[in-house]
Each structure stands twice: as C-alpha cells, then as structure tokens.
Amino acid sequence: MLPASPSPGSTRKTAFPKWTDAGFTLKTLPSLVHGAVLRRLLLTVTLALVTVAGYAQWSNPFDTIPAYHDAAPAKGEALPPILSGKQLTGPSFHYPWQVEVYHEAARIPKVLYQLPCYCRCDRALGHTSLHSCFSGTHGAECTTCAKEGAYAYKMTKLGKTPDEIRHGIEHGDYQQIDLDSLGSKAQASR
Known part of the structure; x- marks a missing residue:
C-alpha cells in the first residue's frame, strides 16, 4: 500500500x-x-x-617506403644480372611489353638498384630494390614492377637522377605508363 x-x-x-x-x-x-x-x-x-x-x-613513416639502396653499388660490386636473351621466353613472357621492359632494365641496372618497388616484393619476396625484380621473372609477372622499370628507363633517358626518379615513383607517376603501347612500339621498331 x-x-x-x-x-x-x-x-x-x-x-x-x-x-x-x-x-x-x-x-x-x-x-x-x-x-x-x-x-x-x-x-x-x-x-x-x-x-x-x-x-x-x-608510427614510423619510413615503414611505408619499400626497400632500396641510397647510392649506386660500390666500385667493383657486381649486381645480379638482369634476365636477357633466351631467358626472356617461356610462361612468364606472353606479351611484347614484358620482353621490352627487361631490355630497358638491362640498360639501367645501377639506377634500378637505387629505386624502391611499390608492389611490396621487399616484404613478400625479400627483394632489396627494383633491380631484384628484373634479376628473376617477377618483373614480367607484376605490372607494378614493369611500369616502374619502364618509368625509370624513360626518366633516365630524360636526364633525371635516381633521386628524382625515386621521388616520381613515390608519388605514383609510374602508373601513367602504358605497357601495351610500350610493347607495340618495341615490335614496330624490330
């Protein structure tokens, strides 16, 4: 109640x-x-x-930049060879651009040594720079590596330094590379 x-x-x-x-x-x-x-x-x-x-x-901002070397290899230091010749045939090389990217990479191995690769193959495959991608078939199997390699070659021909090329790669400028047209130009010139 x-x-x-x-x-x-x-x-x-x-x-x-x-x-x-x-x-x-x-x-x-x-x-x-x-x-x-x-x-x-x-x-x-x-x-x-x-x-x-x-x-x-x-957080460490340097964790976001893939592996690369700050300078060219020391005098007398031999880099692993870029694949060439008959190595550019087989199941990894179906398209003309794949072969052309390796031809270009073979002309600038010391530049590639100083560049990162944003496919993150440094983590997945233990690569130490973009050069590592082209000492095996990875550069033919990965369009990120191929575009970065073609971009590095193009910028080197324009007189850019490895630092300037690295800066462009870090900003994604390599993404504008058209691999199919690169392969078509290579076939037309041969």
Whole structure:
C-alpha cells in the first residue's frame, strides 16, 4: 500500500518524490536523454581522436617506403644480372611489353638498384630494390614492377637522377605508363 499524499500546504514529504520535485517533467525527459547521448558521443569521438593522435606519434613513416639502396653499388660490386636473351621466353613472357621492359632494365641496372618497388616484393619476396625484380621473372609477372622499370628507363633517358626518379615513383607517376603501347612500339621498331 502506498503512503498517503500530504495535504495541501503540508511540509511532509512522501516516500516517492514526484518528478516535478527535482525540476523534471515528462516534457524535459527527452532532452535530458538526448543530452546524455550527445555527451557520450562527444566523449567517444574525443577518445578516438586522442588515440589516433597518440598512435601517429609512434608510427614510423619510413615503414611505408619499400626497400632500396641510397647510392649506386660500390666500385667493383657486381649486381645480379638482369634476365636477357633466351631467358626472356617461356610462361612468364606472353606479351611484347614484358620482353621490352627487361631490355630497358638491362640498360639501367645501377639506377634500378637505387629505386624502391611499390608492389611490396621487399616484404613478400625479400627483394632489396627494383633491380631484384628484373634479376628473376617477377618483373614480367607484376605490372607494378614493369611500369616502374619502364618509368625509370624513360626518366633516365630524360636526364633525371635516381633521386628524382625515386621521388616520381613515390608519388605514383609510374602508373601513367602504358605497357601495351610500350610493347607495340618495341615490335614496330624490330
């Protein structure tokens, strides 16, 4: 049984306070709930931003650049040979551009040695530079390697340094290379 309500003008409180005693009404309840949800959302977003900012301080931007050599090989240091001749036949060499990219790579091995390869073969295959891609068949099997190799050759012919070429590769400029037209030009010149 519920306690009786006090008579009007009485100072006695009931065991169950009314919502209006604390300033709440059914009309203000939705705005209070909305405010609580909004505060929780704001707190969650703030914590997420602090977490991202904290993580950014500890991330290493150099982890995103694939392996390459800072300078040309030392005098007398022999690089593994780029595939050539009859090695450019078989199941990995179906298209004319595949052979042409290797011909171009063979003309600039020291430049390729100083360039990264953004197919991430440094992680997957242990490559140490773009040169590694062309000392095996990987350069024919991967269009990223092939485009980077063709881009490096084109830029070298234009007088660009390995540093300038690396900068272009890092910015994705190699992606504009059309391998099919490269193969067509090579066939037409032979």
